[in-house]
Structure formats: structure tokens, C-alpha cells
Amino acid sequence: MRARLALRLCAASGALALATAVGMTLSGPAASAATGTATGYATQNGGTTGGAGGQTVRATTGTAIHQALCSRAAADTPLTIEVEGTVNHANTAKVSGSSCNTAAGVVELKQISNVTIIGVGGGAVFDQLGIHIREASNIVIRNVTVRNVKKSGSPTSNGGDAIGMESGVHNVWVDHVTLEASGGESEGYDGLFDMKADTRYVTLSYSVLRNSGRGGLIGSSESDLSNGYVTFHHNRYENIDSRTPLLRGGTAHMYNNHYVRLNESGINSRAGAKARVDNNYFEESKDVLGTFYTDQAGYWQVAGNVFDNVTWSARGTENNPAGPDPQSNTTVAIPYAYTLDAAACVPDVVSRTAGAGKGLQVSDGNCAAQSPTAAPTAPASPTATPTATPTLPTGTNLSLGAGADGSSKAGGTSYGNVRDGDLTTYWSPAGATGSVSVKWGSATAVSSIVIREASGSVGVIGSWRVLNADTGTVLASGGGAGTITFPRTTLGKITFEITGSSGTPKVAEFETYA
Incomplete structure (x- = not known):
């Protein structure tokens, strides 16, 4: 008995020493510091709750984030990682384990599920270090800043994407983040928010994307059309050359966003994509909506938008701007509930709520900011209450004859x-x-x-x-x-x-x- 106790104490001491070394604080199961619930398309396909109901740990380095993932019992064990401080190349190493698949020089969320990463305390900054989500589901990222991620020059990370998703990713909620670069592709940067290779049911909300050549894409090429069902709401896109986003195939819903200084083009719907564009405010920008740089048409449904000092180029073979008088050329049914702020107040309410360090404030639907509601403590996906002798639904059994x-x-x-x-x-x-x-x-x-x-x-x-x-x-x-x-x-x-x-x-x- 004493020998077994000594071994347990030794193991616990070793775990604590490792956690201290990598910048991770261990805690038991606890309510997450996160408040609020997912919105938009992230609420579909079973919902998005991240690590709700699981253990909460505190991390101050990228290595600690990886260690937290690798310390779980399984790759789908719910986990909330509270991050404080600056995460960079110097403190982000690969960690191995049966419940993770990490890499150095990037925060790697690969082949995992049921994880929340949220900035706390004095804030969380991922400096020149991207977040990569691959073959993963039910992921929540909130209240963090990701800046100056490069694909060329030094140091490089994540192919130059601030947040990138690919290969069978579904149900991701990114909320109250700040994603920023310091230039375009010629300066070594790529996209701020990219989705490709079968990425679905994603929401980007209350976030700031700025100072980049490319805001983001849905689909890496005209043949990568398996992505979609993405919601963008209450975000501020500022000083972006193009791709807010570039949408190749799939369906997206953009509402109550503030777009300012889109220098070349904005929402680029192409290759059969459908964009629903409601009550946004476009300001001091060019070609904010249409199909650009291709002859493969995309479509849009527009209502309630404000176009303030927006210019439009002439139509051509590979250039089909929606303006100067944008009209709908498709219809897009939205399966979730949402409340629209009036477009006229979008710049104000977005300025008070969007981005990291804003206290996770949200709009009340009447152009005023308010604190979010509490986060769920258990997954919100539809489930059954089964019985051996079930209560039958009413109507005809449609399986007969099928x-x-x-x-x-x-x-x-x-x-x-x-x-x-x-x-x-x-x-x-x-x-x-x-x-x-x-x-x-x-x-x-x-x-x-x-x-x-x-x-x-x-x-x-x-x-x-x-x-x-x-x-x-x-x-x-x-x-x-x-x-x-x-x-x-x-x-x-x-x-x-x-x-x-x-x-x-x-x-x-x-x-x-x-």
C-alpha cells in the first residue's frame, strides 16, 4: 500500500513539475471563464460548445497549450484552456501523446474535438504564430489576438494564416478575436481566416480583421467546393485588400458587419457560392460585393445594407460587381434564429463589441452593447431519451415501402x-x-x-x-x-x-x- 501511494505521489509531483515547466496550471473540473453561447451556423449540425463541462487549465505558452491537449484522457475529452500572456515561437514546442497531434511553431489543433481556447486576465497574444485546425470538431476560440503570421521571411507559421482550418473540420466558433497582419503577400502574409478541404458549420463573430492583403477564404480553389455554412456577424474588416471573404461554392451569411477601406474587392462570391448579405455597413471601399477575378459566377441575396462612399468598377468577363445598385440574384434560407441591428448603427455597436479585450460584450439587437449570457455546461447537440418501448411519433411510418x-x-x-x-x-x-x-x-x-x-x-x-x-x-x-x-x-x-x-x-x- 505504501509503495503504491509513493508511486502516485511521485507521478502527481512529476505532472506538476512538467506543468510548471511548460507554463500550465492544472485544475479540476470547473466552470469555464467563458460566457456566451455559439451563434450562426456553428449552432447547427449538433451545435458547438467546445470544452464546456470539462476540466479547465491555465496556459502561458504554446507548449503548455499542447501539453494540456496531450494530457487529456482521450482526443475528445472536453477541455477549456485559459491563455494569458504572449505565445510565440520561442515557447511553442511539439508535445507528444495519445490524445494529441501537435507541432512546433504553430498552435496545432489536429485530430481532436471538444476544446475551448480563451484569453483571460491581461490578454492572450499569439505573436507571429498561427492557429491551425485540422481534422477537428467542436472547437471554440475566443478573446485572443493573432498577429503577423508569415508564410515567407522569418519566422514562418501556419502557411501565413492567422487562423486556418482544413480537412474535415466542422463546428467551430471563433468569437471576439483580433486577427491582424502588417501587409500583403509581398510582405510575407497570407489570409487571416481561411477554410478549405471540407470545413463546415463555422461562425466568426464580434471580431476585428485588419491590415492584411487577404481577409480570408472559403475554398482553396475553384474545385474545392465542399466547404460552407459559415456565418460572419458583428465583425470589423479594416484596411483589407480583398477576400472578406472569397467564397468558392458553399453558403455564407454576413450580417451586421462593418467593412471599412476594402481596397480592391470585398465579398467575392464565385463558383456557384451563395452569400446572404444583411444589414452591413460598407464604408470608403471598392467593389464590396460581386464575383471577381473569374468567369465562374457566384450569387447573393442583399437587404438592408448601407453603402457609404463605395465605388464600383465596370463589368467585364471576369469582373461582375453587384453595384452600384446591388440587387439579389438568389435566395438563401437561414436555419437559425438571429436578430438584426439596424445597419446605420453597425459602426458604433461593432466598435464597442468587436475584438479581443472587449469583455466579450455583444449587441442586444437594438444597437446597444451588453454582457453575454452564461455558457452551457454540457453539449447542446440534439439527443434522444431512448426507451426499450418507445413512444411513437404521430403519423405514418415512412420507412414502410422505402x-x-x-x-x-x-x-x-x-x-x-x-x-x-x-x-x-x-x-x-x-x-x-x-x-x-x-x-x-x-x-x-x-x-x-x-x-x-x-x-x-x-x-x-x-x-x-x-x-x-x-x-x-x-x-x-x-x-x-x-x-x-x-x-x-x-x-x-x-x-x-x-x-x-x-x-x-x-x-x-x-x-x-x-
């Missing part, structure tokens, strides 16, 4: 058994996990499903996800069979994916209801 397929099936089982109305037949995956889908020949609206386990296997299904198989969007997640509800969605195919179980799952019926 098609079915899946990822695999055990011998003697069939995909079609989940939509035949017979509880004595069932589908099982060829293992403990797998997926089964119901599909229709035309678009069908669905808002709930019922998963019934076969007799003798009730309680075997553990964790699961419900997916819109047309888009890959997660409609709901949770555990156990039963009734599952989610926002009404029109689709051609819906998938029930079992990600954990206590044995061999047996799905007798996969019922769907409008």
Missing part, C-alpha cells in the same frame, strides 16, 4: 428487415458497430425516427449518430435505442450509425416520421 442499405450485415440478416414492420426480423452489422440507412426515390421530410431492438437484445445498442446521408450532416447523437427527434430535414436518405455497443446490435425496425 429502400434500405448499410455499411455491412451479419449472416442471416438483411437491411430490408428494418423497414418491413416485422419485429421478429432484424439487421445486424458484421461486428459491434455499423450503419443502416432508409432511402427514398425522392426528397422526403423527416423529423424523428424510432429504433427498435429485436427481442433478446434490448439495451445492446450503445452510442449512435443519425446522419443526413445526402450531406453527411449529423442530425442527432446519443445512446440507446428509442425515439430520436431532430429539426425537420428534407433528404433522400437517412442513416443510423451505431458507434458503440455491448454486444451484437439487432435492429428490428428503423421507423421514420415526418
Whole structure:
């Protein structure tokens, strides 16, 4: 017993020494210093809560940030990292571990989920050091400054992007940050806020982007069209040459932003992209909206914007400005609730709320600043309260007569058994996990499903996800069979994916209801 106690004390002492050495303060599970909840498209696809409900640690170096990520039990263990001080190349080293994949010279958020990074105390500055998000989800970044990140010259970091996202990133909320450069590409800088290679469900809110050649992009080329569902609101873009943002494919919503001194072009919608542009204030700028530098058209819906001393160039083969009298050429439906400030007061309310060090103040929707509401303590994604004998939704079971397929099936089982109305037949995956889908020949609206386990296997299904198989969007997640509800969605195919179980799952019926 004494030997085991000595080992535990030694391990704890070693962890504390390591934490002290890298600039990290350990604490137990606690409420985050962050307040407020995600807005815009980050609220969709299950929501964005970051590290809410997990442990909180304090970091003063980039190495400490990496150490905090690597010290988690798993790559998805919720974690809030409170950052204070200046993070730079000298104090940002690679840290290894089973729950992280970090690198030197960049804050690397790779192959992880459920993390919040928030500046506290005297503030957090990432100096010449970018933040890279790759193959990650449910990430929140708030109240930090990222400045002068270079792709050429010395030192270099993150390909010159202040914040860059790529490769299967989804559900990111960036809020009350200041992103700034000291010039354009010829001076060694690239984008301030870039998204590419299947990055979706992102919100940038109450932030300042300034003094850069490029504000940011959605899609790295005309063939990188898998990105989108991005919201930009209550941001200030100042002294930017272009890309506020450059939108290649996908959908974006820009509302209540203040754009001042856009020197060459602004919102550049192209390659089939759709931009909804509501109640923004454009000032002392050129070509603030349109399709530029390409003949591949993009589209926009405009309402309530103010154009103050804005100039427009002539139309040409690769130049299609929306002005001088911008008119909508598409419609964009917005799936989340939001409140618009009048465009006339946007410069004032944005000046009092946007950027790091503003106390996380937000607009009250009536052109006044107010403190944010409390952050959630648990993920806000749609979940079910399953029961072995579920309460049926009202209406017709749409699965009857539909098609079915899946990822695999055990011998003697069939995909079609989940939509035949017979509880004595069932589908099982060829293992403990797998997926089964119901599909229709035309678009069908669905808002709930019922998963019934076969007799003798009730309680075997553990964790699961419900997916819109047309888009890959997660409609709901949770555990156990039963009734599952989610926002009404029109689709051609819906998938029930079992990600954990206590044995061999047996799905007798996969019922769907409008």
C-alpha cells in the first residue's frame, strides 16, 4: 500500500513539475471563464460548445497549450484552456501523446474535438504564430489576438494564416478575436481566416480583421467546393485588400458587419457560392460585393445594407460587381434564429463589441452593447431519451415501402428487415458497430425516427449518430435505442450509425416520421 501511494505521489509531483515547466496550471473540473453561447451556423449540425463541462487549465505558452491537449484522457475529452500572456515561437514546442497531434511553431489543433481556447486576465497574444485546425470538431476560440503570421521571411507559421482550418473540420466558433497582419503577400502574409478541404458549420463573430492583403477564404480553389455554412456577424474588416471573404461554392451569411477601406474587392462570391448579405455597413471601399477575378459566377441575396462612399468598377468577363445598385440574384434560407441591428448603427455597436479585450460584450439587437449570457455546461447537440418501448411519433411510418442499405450485415440478416414492420426480423452489422440507412426515390421530410431492438437484445445498442446521408450532416447523437427527434430535414436518405455497443446490435425496425 505504501509503495503504491509513493508511486502516485511521485507521478502527481512529476505532472506538476512538467506543468510548471511548460507554463500550465492544472485544475479540476470547473466552470469555464467563458460566457456566451455559439451563434450562426456553428449552432447547427449538433451545435458547438467546445470544452464546456470539462476540466479547465491555465496556459502561458504554446507548449503548455499542447501539453494540456496531450494530457487529456482521450482526443475528445472536453477541455477549456485559459491563455494569458504572449505565445510565440520561442515557447511553442511539439508535445507528444495519445490524445494529441501537435507541432512546433504553430498552435496545432489536429485530430481532436471538444476544446475551448480563451484569453483571460491581461490578454492572450499569439505573436507571429498561427492557429491551425485540422481534422477537428467542436472547437471554440475566443478573446485572443493573432498577429503577423508569415508564410515567407522569418519566422514562418501556419502557411501565413492567422487562423486556418482544413480537412474535415466542422463546428467551430471563433468569437471576439483580433486577427491582424502588417501587409500583403509581398510582405510575407497570407489570409487571416481561411477554410478549405471540407470545413463546415463555422461562425466568426464580434471580431476585428485588419491590415492584411487577404481577409480570408472559403475554398482553396475553384474545385474545392465542399466547404460552407459559415456565418460572419458583428465583425470589423479594416484596411483589407480583398477576400472578406472569397467564397468558392458553399453558403455564407454576413450580417451586421462593418467593412471599412476594402481596397480592391470585398465579398467575392464565385463558383456557384451563395452569400446572404444583411444589414452591413460598407464604408470608403471598392467593389464590396460581386464575383471577381473569374468567369465562374457566384450569387447573393442583399437587404438592408448601407453603402457609404463605395465605388464600383465596370463589368467585364471576369469582373461582375453587384453595384452600384446591388440587387439579389438568389435566395438563401437561414436555419437559425438571429436578430438584426439596424445597419446605420453597425459602426458604433461593432466598435464597442468587436475584438479581443472587449469583455466579450455583444449587441442586444437594438444597437446597444451588453454582457453575454452564461455558457452551457454540457453539449447542446440534439439527443434522444431512448426507451426499450418507445413512444411513437404521430403519423405514418415512412420507412414502410422505402429502400434500405448499410455499411455491412451479419449472416442471416438483411437491411430490408428494418423497414418491413416485422419485429421478429432484424439487421445486424458484421461486428459491434455499423450503419443502416432508409432511402427514398425522392426528397422526403423527416423529423424523428424510432429504433427498435429485436427481442433478446434490448439495451445492446450503445452510442449512435443519425446522419443526413445526402450531406453527411449529423442530425442527432446519443445512446440507446428509442425515439430520436431532430429539426425537420428534407433528404433522400437517412442513416443510423451505431458507434458503440455491448454486444451484437439487432435492429428490428428503423421507423421514420415526418
